[in-house]
Amino acid sequence: MMYAGETGIALFPATTENPAPGPVHANATIMRHLAFHVDRANFLRAQAELRGRGILVTFEDHQIAHSIYFHDPDGYEIELTTYELDAVA
Numbered sequence: 001m002m003y004a005g006e007t008g009i010a011l012f013p014a015t016t017e018n019p020a021p022g023p024v025h026a027n028a029t030i031m032r033h034l035a036f037h038v039d040r041a042n043f044l045r046a047q048a049e050l051r052g053r054g055i056l057v058t059f060e061d062h063q064i065a066h067s068i069y070f071h072d073p074d075g076y077e078i079e080l081t082t083y084e085l086d087a088v089a
Contacts, residue, residue: 010035010079033077035067040084043068 001010038046047068050057058069067081 035079
């Protein structure tokens with residue numbers, strides 16, 4: 001986890017010793033998962049927007065945070081996380 005003021009980014013290592021290749025294109029990197037911290041209102045808004053666009057979203061309750069996961073058009077996994085657990089996702 002890295003923070004600068006109110007902005008944070010979480011970097012995750014590969015989950016296996018020999019991870020599958022990442023998305024293939026001229027500017028590909030080895031990053032496969034990018035997470036963003038959002039407030040509850042934007043967490044709920046993002047779910048509605050993504051589902052409204054027909055994008056598959058999965059939800060996970062991490063006990064201290066709620067996250068949704070989806071893939072961008074290049075195949076990268078994007079995570080939106082909120083620590084505001086006042087409402088059910």
